Amino acid sequence: MGHGFGREDMIVHPLNWREIGQPISVEKIEDTLLEIVADTHCRNIAFSGGIDSSLLVHFMLEVGIKPVLYTIGESVEHPDVIHSMIASKHFRKTEHHIYIPEPAKCLLGGSADGDTAVRLLYEYARSKGVVKMIAGDGIDEFMCGYYAHQNSPTPEVYYDFLGRLCSEHLEQLNINSGNVDVYLPYIDSRMVILLAQIPIERKVDGDFRKKLMVEMAQRAGLPESVIYRRKYGFC
Numbered sequence: 001m002g003h004g005f006g007r008e009d010m011i012v013h014p015l016n017w018r019e020i021g022q023p024i025s026v027e028k029i030e031d032t033l034l035e036i037v038a039d040t041h042c043r044n045i046a047f048s049g050g051i052d053s054s055l056l057v058h059f060m061l062e063v064g065i066k067p068v069l070y071t072i073g074e075s076v077e078h079p080d081v082i083h084s085m086i087a088s089k090h091f092r093k094t095e096h097h098i099y100i101p102e103p104a105k106c107l108l109g110g111s112a113d114g115d116t117a118v119r120l121l122y123e124y125a126r127s128k129g130v131v132k133m134i135a136g137d138g139i140d141e142f143m144c145g146y147y148a149h150q151n152s153p154t155p156e157v158y159y160d161f162l163g164r165l166c167s168e169h170l171e172q173l174n175i176n177s178g179n180v181d182v183y184l185p186y187i188d189s190r191m192v193i194l195l196a197q198i199p200i201e202r203k204v205d206g207d208f209r210k211k212l213m214v215e216m217a218q219r220a221g222l223p224e225s226v227i228y229r230r231k232y233g234f235c
Contacts, residue, residue: 024194026215030059032190037134038063040183045134046121047071047096049083051210051217051227052136052145056185057091058220060134069096070133072121076100079229087226099124119176126180133180137173138187141165142195143213144204153204 011017037059045060047053047069060067069088073081081098088096101120125133140146141161148157173182185191203211217227 021197024198026212026219029191029194029212030216030219032194033059033185034063036185036188036190037065040132040134040185042132042134042183044068044070044125044130044132046118046125046136047084047087048080048136049085049087049226050080050136050229051213051222052139052186054087054091054222054226055213055217055220056134056136057087057094058222059185061091061093067091067094068130069094070099070121070125070130071096072099072101072117072124074100074103083226083229086223090223090226097124097128115172115176118173119178122177122180126178130180132183133177134183134185135173136186137169137184138165139213140210141169142186142192143210144200145210145213147209149204150206150209153200153206155200158200 033055037056043060043065045053045056045067047057048071057067057069069084071080071084073079075081076098081100084096084098088094099121101124122133144150144153144158146161149161170184198212205211208214214227
């Protein structure tokens with residue numbers, strides 16, 4: 001290593017030390033997601049037709065992966081089924097499986113809820129030979145995707161959701177995914193490092209949720225019906 005003016009950097013790890021604390025661009029987030037998605041080597045994705053899963057499909061296609069989409073809904077009228085069909089037609093180069101479970105299966109736990117839907121979807125995918133699946137879980141917590149974020153765009157609300165992500169969401173996903181390995185690109189450590197440096201006001205305000213996700217979706221050319229669809233539960 002050289003010394004004096006014009007010398008090589010003496011900080012050799014981490015290599016990105018000059019980026020620490022600097023504004024995070026949308027392009028940087030996109031490049032990081034492309035890298036993470038490529039590293040999964042996975043074609044299958046849990047797909048609701050919303051902005052989060054649709055962006056992941058976009059990035060899969062960008063890195064040369066031909067996605068296989070898996071959607072579940074109570075009926076063909078369920079919003080996830082309707083919007084997933086709209087989104088899959090937009091992407092074209094995808095294979096799309098829609099699962100409408102029997103009503104009795106939806107009520108095995110006494111009620112139809114999100115955990116039931118997740119379990120049934122992964123059981124269905126496994127019956128089709130799927131052993132690994134990409135999912136978009138975790139991004140609402142980091143990108144302020146809940147209506148509570150919009151109603152109260154404060155650090156207290158933000159960190160409350162983050163603090164409950166693992167115990168109230170990921171632990172259940174870990175159980176309900178059964179024998180299918182799950183990849184969560186949005187909460188890969190490379191993404192978390194970036195998202196943790198972005199101020200809350202860039203993610204949400206009193207008028208709009210997940211502002212950076214919307215910007216990425218617009219840059220990707222996703223349909224407005226996908227970008228601005230409301231959040232729905234199962235059944």
